[in-house]
Amino acid sequence: MADHVLTLKHFFEEARAGRLTGIRCGKCGELAIPPKEFCPSCQDRNWAPVPLAGAGSITSFTVIRVAPRGRGAEAPYAVAVVRLDEGVSLLGRIVDIPFDALRADLPVRFRPLVTGEQTAIGFGPA
Amino acid sequence: MRRVAVIGVGVTKFGKHDRTSAELFAEAAGEAIRDADVTPSAIQALYYGNVTGGEGEKQLHMGPLAATLLGIPTIPTTRFENACATSHAAFRHAVMEIGAGVSDIVMVGGAERVLNIPTDAATEYFAYCSDASWEQSVGLTFPGVFALIARAHMDKHGTTEEQMAHVAVKNHRHGALNPKAQFQKAITVDMVLNSAYVADPLKLLDCCPFTDGGAALVLAAEEVARKRPRSVWVLGTQAASDTMFMHEKRDLSRVMATERAARAVYRQAGKTPVDVDVVELHDCFTIAEIVATEGLGFFEPGFGGAAAEKGWTGLGGKIPVNPSGGLKAKGHPIGATGAGQIAEITTQLRGEAGPRQVEGARTGLTHTLGGNTATVLVSLFGRG
Numbered sequence: 001m002a003d004h005v006l007t008l009k010h011f012f013e014e015a016r017a018g019r020l021t022g023i024r025c026g027k028c029g030e031l032a033i034p035p036k037e038f039c040p041s042c043q044d045r046n047w048a049p050v051p052l053a054g055a056g057s058i059t060s061f062t063v064i065r066v067a068p069r070g071r072g073a074e075a076p077y078a079v080a081v082v083r084l085d086e087g088v089s090l091l092g093r094i095v096d097i098p099f100d101a102l103r104a105d106l107p108v109r110f111r112p113l114v115t116g117e118q119t120a121i122g123f124g125p126a
Numbered sequence: 127m128r129r130v131a132v133i134g135v136g137v138t139k140f141g142k143h144d145r146t147s148a149e150l151f152a153e154a155a156g157e158a159i160r161d162a163d164v165t166p167s168a169i170q171a172l173y174y175g176n177v178t179g180g181e182g183e184k185q186l187h188m189g190p191l192a193a194t195l196l197g198i199p200t201i202p203t204t205r206f207e208n209a210c211a212t213s214h215a216a217f218r219h220a221v222m223e224i225g226a227g228v229s230d231i232v233m234v235g236g237a238e239r240v241l242n243i244p245t246d247a248a249t250e251y252f253a254y255c256s257d258a259s260w261e262q263s264v265g266l267t268f269p270g271v272f273a274l275i276a277r278a279h280m281d282k283h284g285t286t287e288e289q290m291a292h293v294a295v296k297n298h299r300h301g302a303l304n305p306k307a308q309f310q311k312a313i314t315v316d317m318v319l320n321s322a323y324v325a326d327p328l329k330l331l332d333c334c335p336f337t338d339g340g341a342a343l344v345l346a347a348e349e350v351a352r353k354r355p356r357s358v359w360v361l362g363t364q365a366a367s368d369t370m371f372m373h374e375k376r377d378l379s380r381v382m383a384t385e386r387a388a389r390a391v392y393r394q395a396g397k398t399p400v401d402v403d404v405v406e407l408h409d410c411f412t413i414a415e416i417v418a419t420e421g422l423g424f425f426e427p428g429f430g431g432a433a434a435e436k437g438w439t440g441l442g443g444k445i446p447v448n449p450s451g452g453l454k455a456k457g458h459p460i461g462a463t464g465a466g467q468i469a470e471i472t473t474q475l476r477g478e479a480g481p482r483q484v485e486g487a488r489t490g491l492t493h494t495l496g497g498n499t500a501t502v503l504v505s506l507f508g509r510g
């Protein structure tokens with residue numbers, strides 16, 4: 001299964017169903033977000049999938065008001081780096097939290113952002 | 127490795143042009159060839175930088191195109207893409223080609239054209255320099271990347287939006303002294319603070335503009351360069367990278383690749399930050415200049431904002447930063463920016479910078495950052 005979970009396709013299929021999956025190094029225990037071939041800490045190549053609960057807190061955030069082409073109707077929207085309780089971080093779109101409530105250390109919870117065939121990372125209230 | 131020098135520089139006016147990026151490069155290259163006092167046929171290789179030509183101009187295979195416009199279509203060429211650090215990366219490789227003894231005279235530079243396409247399309251193409259799966263997918267823009275950095279710096283060090291505004295005001299003041307700059311008029315702190323938010327806490331006047339322009343350098347081996355009194359020597363050139371993913375950055379208030387490249391280049395050149403007289407660094411956003419002045423060792427972490435506010439980075443200050451106006455006022459044609467910075471430092475060290483001259487400058491530094499802080503190049507230059 002290890003090679004299967006390493007792909008982005010599989011990560012986002014799982015995320016679409018509401019499940020976040022990290023990978024843990026079988027040699028040194030390093031936890032990471034896929035895809036990765038080698039462990040950046042010990043250089044081993046022995047990852048195993050590990051479920052992530054999806055709970056975390058904001059490290060930094062911004063409210064994007066000038067959007068790229070195709071996203072103009074979505075703006076303004078907030079994006080944050082979220083440190084998950086397991087110790088790895090993910091970047092995600094913030095949903096259902098007022099802009100003026102955003103601050104560092106605010107607890108949030110993962111939720112998939114599904115648009116047609118596309119799945120992206122989102123975070124809503126804890 | 128053989129010693130390498132810059133013997134010729136050329137830069138177009140930065141701003142809006144109704145010419146292709148290849149034409150803009152050719153103008154800059156023509157100026158550099160004239161400045162170097164060589165014939166085009168003396169150039170043995172071309173290292174060419176461009177980022178968005180495939181998207182905005184439907185043009186790839188740009189190296190031979192540029193060489194064809196210069197009348198030297200048979201020389202080997204290579205096109206580089208390292209996001210906004212593109213032509214500084216090309217420069218490092220050109221230095222290595224000469225240093226290794228493969229060629230004696232090499233041209234390096236780049237060009238970009240984006241003002242021919244809508245702003246939201248340019249914003250989209252620039253965002254291609256961040257990760258598609260993790261960053262583009264949630265709508266992160268480049269102002270967004272640096273807004274995340276700004277927020278982290280403010281939370282950790284107490285840096286203020288007003289301190290960031292001082293960077294913009296200073297670089298516009300410098301740009302007003304540079305006839306090649308896109309913006310040649312002064313602005314005020316209030317104007318910056320009252321401009322519209324683009325990605326909180328960054329406002330429109332915290333951001334560099336979209337820019338068309340080209341820049342070119344002629345580099346030469348010591349045997350060629352020592353006969354030319356205006357040669358400026360490459361004392362060191364280093365590249366460093368960092369994780370491509372914003373979610374893996376160890377500390378969002380720092381740019382680790384800047385710190386790594388700076389340490390390496392000071393070691394290579396046998397210099398320290400106090401030896402540097404003039405700096406052209408990557409101020410794509412005001413916070414980027416503050417973080418860079420810390421990462422390059424001019425100020426302690428957390429003091430970059432206060433240094434900007436006190437005027438220490440202005441012309442006449444402790445360490446003049448971006449006398450050209452920087453990316454903020456001179457403009458940021460991303461494929462040309464690194465070569466443009468080296469052209470400015472060359473001009474400064476020659477003592478030919480006119481009203482924006484840093485008096486007595488003998489050692490200069492260039493710093494160019496690519497994309498989501500994953501690529502950084504830092505080079506040092508000197509006279510004699």
Ligand SMILES: [Zn+2]
Nearest residue numbers: 025028039042
């Ligand atoms: Zn490991």
